[in-house]
Amino acid sequence: MKPRIAISMGDPNGIGPEISLKAFDALKDELEVVLVGDRGAFQAHAVVLGRTIDDITLREPGGDAGFGGIPVSFGEIESGAGRRAMEAVRTAVELCRSGEADAMVTAPISKEAITRAGYPFPGHTEYIAHLCGTRNELMVMVAGDLRVALVTIHVSLRSVPPLITRDRVAARIRQFDGSLRRDFGLSAPRIAVLGLNPHAGDGGVIGDEEQRTILPAMSEAASDGVVAEGPFPADGFFGSQSYKRFDGVLAMYHDQGLVPFKTLSFNHGANFTAGLPIVRISPDHGTAFDIAGKGVANAHSLIEAAREAVRIAGRRREFRESSRQAEAAHSHSE
Numbered sequence: 001m002k003p004r005i006a007i008s009m010g011d012p013n014g015i016g017p018e019i020s021l022k023a024f025d026a027l028k029d030e031l032e033v034v035l036v037g038d039r040g041a042f043q044a045h046a047v048v049l050g051r052t053i054d055d056i057t058l059r060e061p062g063g064d065a066g067f068g069g070i071p072v073s074f075g076e077i078e079s080g081a082g083r084r085a086m087e088a089v090r091t092a093v094e095l096c097r098s099g100e101a102d103a104m105v106t107a108p109i110s111k112e113a114i115t116r117a118g119y120p121f122p123g124h125t126e127y128i129a130h131l132c133g134t135r136n137e138l139m140v141m142v143a144g145d146l147r148v149a150l151v152t153i154h155v156s157l158r159s160v161p162p163l164i165t166r167d168r169v170a171a172r173i174r175q176f177d178g179s180l181r182r183d184f185g186l187s188a189p190r191i192a193v194l195g196l197n198p199h200a201g202d203g204g205v206i207g208d209e210e211q212r213t214i215l216p217a218m219s220e221a222a223s224d225g226v227v228a229e230g231p232f233p234a235d236g237f238f239g240s241q242s243y244k245r246f247d248g249v250l251a252m253y254h255d256q257g258l259v260p261f262k263t264l265s266f267n268h269g270a271n272f273t274a275g276l277p278i279v280r281i282s283p284d285h286g287t288a289f290d291i292a293g294k295g296v297a298n299a300h301s302l303i304e305a306a307r308e309a310v311r312i313a314g315r316r317r318e319f320r321e322s323s324r325q326a327e328a329a330h331s332h333s334e
Helices: 016-027 039-049 079-097 111-116 124-132 157-163 166-182 198-202 209-222 254-265 300-333
Strands: 004-008 032-036 103-106 138-143 146-150 190-194 227-232 248-251 270-274 280-283
Touching: 004 016, 004 079, 004 300, 016 032, 016 039, 016 300, 032 079, 079 103, 079 111, 079 124, 103 300, 124 270, 124 280, 138 166, 138 254, 146 166, 146 254, 166 190, 166 209, 166 227, 166 248, 166 270, 166 300, 198 209, 198 227, 209 227, 248 254, 270 300, 280 300
Parallel strands: 004 032, 004 103, 103 280, 146 248, 190 227, 190 248
Antiparallel strands: 138 146, 138 270, 270 280
């Protein structure tokens, strides 16, 4: 049987439904694709593309969603659009948790729109973690062998330093190591850890977080068998291509990791959320309101995200099976 992927439509006023339709066309021969969202949004984008939606597999949010005939306003930031986007996310999560889908891919949402709609979450990642009942989700940006994870995610820059604690960094290193093994099939991953300060603090001259928190956290993780090196100065790490020597890179904050990642792999990368009981991934770009409704959006990142989601779901199954066999063999030997 083909793997089944649920794609939530994203903000209906952005490019989400358009690239979802394009992804459906590109993937339908290799995957079973379920588009999740309200019919009117997909219909509006289909008209722009000169196609119908008669051939798609569609799952609309149930319950009291009540979208009815709400129109799409291309390029506009609206609370109603934010609510429609999040209802699609919720429905896709339900499909994964019930086993009706093997993984979910989320098309881009507008953080401003979902805030106007009353959602107390800064983005997809935190909302999906809430729906799944988990608290320690980890954002991992993926493009081939390049994997960049974040210690802090959607917080203001001034909030970052107090969050770079020994316990938090050690937990993120361990979590990243576990994901590289379980989700990416690496038996002995090597992780590069970036410093917080310019030049990784320059021996404490420009800041002491490296000596005070990051290095002790790395030592703590090493006691559990995790191989982590650094902390490396972030400014030259990517430009020197040092990332190629590692299986994953752990950045301290959002832009420290995502600016170089997107520079190296824009439209080819994906955002994977480790630490969830389901497989969730998204493209590495936003709603692109400026080109919404023009039919010119590039769906490549969404398509690659769906393929990566299938690979991760498969690796998770293999990891669970190998772990089960190892436990059985251990029990038998006793």
